[in-house]
Amino acid sequence: MTALLVVLGVVAAVVVLGGLWLVATANRLDRLHVRMDAGWAALDSALARRAVVARTVAASVLPGEEGEALRAAAAGAESAPRPERELAENELTRLLAELDRGGLPGPLADELTDAEERVVIARRVYNDAVRDALALRRRRRVRYFRLAGRARQPEYFEIAEPDLTTAASRPTPVTTARVLLVDEAGRVLLFQARDVGTVESFWLPVGGVAAEGEDLRTAAVRALRAETAVEPDPGELVGPVWRRRVRYSSEGRPYEGDEWYFLTELDGARPRIDPAAFAEPGVSSVGDHRWWSAAELRDCAEPVYPLQLGELLPGLLAAGWDGRLRSVR
Numbered sequence: 001m002t003a004l005l006v007v008l009g010v011v012a013a014v015v016v017l018g019g020l021w022l023v024a025t026a027n028r029l030d031r032l033h034v035r036m037d038a039g040w041a042a043l044d045s046a047l048a049r050r051a052v053v054a055r056t057v058a059a060s061v062l063p064g065e066e067g068e069a070l071r072a073a074a075a076g077a078e079s080a081p082r083p084e085r086e087l088a089e090n091e092l093t094r095l096l097a098e099l100d101r102g103g104l105p106g107p108l109a110d111e112l113t114d115a116e117e118r119v120v121i122a123r124r125v126y127n128d129a130v131r132d133a134l135a136l137r138r139r140r141r142v143r144y145f146r147l148a149g150r151a152r153q154p155e156y157f158e159i160a161e162p163d164l165t166t167a168a169s170r171p172t173p174v175t176t177a178r179v180l181l182v183d184e185a186g187r188v189l190l191f192q193a194r195d196v197g198t199v200e201s202f203w204l205p206v207g208g209v210a211a212e213g214e215d216l217r218t219a220a221v222r223a224l225r226a227e228t229a230v231e232p233d234p235g236e237l238v239g240p241v242w243r244r245r246v247r248y249s250s251e252g253r254p255y256e257g258d259e260w261y262f263l264t265e266l267d268g269a270r271p272r273i274d275p276a277a278f279a280e281p282g283v284s285s286v287g288d289h290r291w292w293s294a295a296e297l298r299d300c301a302e303p304v305y306p307l308q309l310g311e312l313l314p315g316l317l318a319a320g321w322d323g324r325l326r327s328v329r
Contacts (some may be wrong), residue, residue, distance in 0.1 A: 035132075036126070036154055038129075039126035040132075042126070044328065046118040046119045048078060050118075053112050054092060054112075056108065057099070061108070070099075076088045106253075109253075119162065120131070126157055130158075153295050171247055173255075175216075176209050176258070177207060177259075179224050180263045180313070181264060182264070182265045183266045184266060184267075187293050189206060189228070189291055190203040190204060190290060190292055191204055192287050192289065200302075201302055202303040203302060203303070205222055205226055216262075217237055217262070221233075228272065230269055239325075240260040241316060241326065242327070243260055243326070244258075245258055245259070245327075273289050294314045308328045309328075
């Protein structure tokens with residue numbers, strides 16, 4: 001009798017533990033299906049947004065047959081049933097990849113890039129959920145006990161991902177020679193600049209983009225002459241004392257800036273300032289110019305580039321340049 005009770009107890013324990021395992025597995029599978037459905041909803045939303053942006057591009061920029069083809073592809077992607085969705089989205093991806101983004105308005109180019117990035121992210125999140133759900137559903141005990149119930153078999157969404165590293169989206173390298181033009185009071189000349197489509201202003205030293213093959217000192221003197229009418233001998237410039245590397249975008253185009261800073265001090269003569277001569281990517285207009293002391297730079301509410309200008313300039317003027325090139329932000 002005792003042996004029978006022991007056997008029944010063991011069987012009952014096995015049944016209970018097995019039941020608990022099945023319940024836990026079923027709950028986990030249900031959560032994976034919920035995650036997969038949420039992933040598909042996010043992917044469907046990202047694809048729909050891309051189609052809307054594509055139609056906007058076609059309507060506002062592209063002429064004739066090219067615009068009509070893009071509009072048709074966007075409409076087809078939005079209305080295609082699930083079995084045909086991948087083909088329709090791939091056609092839209094192909095047409096967008098052939099698009100010359102350099103001719104798009106900056107905000108529209110940025111919105112299109114953002115929409116494509118969201119498609120890539122949403123697709124990967126959805127496919128990750130599908131992978132995890134399939135891995136659990138393929139287990140023998142899950143199939144034997146039909147824990148998935150009547151839930152549909154998960155399917156990957158296989159489309160060609162937009163190439164986010166096309167020539168239009170790769171940063172354009174820009175080498176700039178800048179001059180810290182300092183007056184007899186130790187103040188540095190800065191220009192107040194703005195970019196296209198923004199109201200915020202920022203302050204920059206004298207400078208200009210170096211032409212291909214142009215020496216940095218020559219480029220610095222050229223910019224100094226154009227913007228201030230000051231023209232020192234290239235050999236008289238001190239430095240380069242600082243170097244700043246920065247990534248930024250202007251009118252929808254990314255740039256990778258490499259800025260080299262030289263120092264020169266005025267001997268008392270006032271330069272003739274010409275803000276209109278200040279021309280470089282990221283600057284659409286120059287509204288003002290001003291001589292700044294280090295203390296004023298540190299208290300300035302607007303961005304000043306380089307960010308460490310107010311911190312490092314006093315030491316550079318007091319001790320002179322020690323011959324070392326320093327990286328600044």
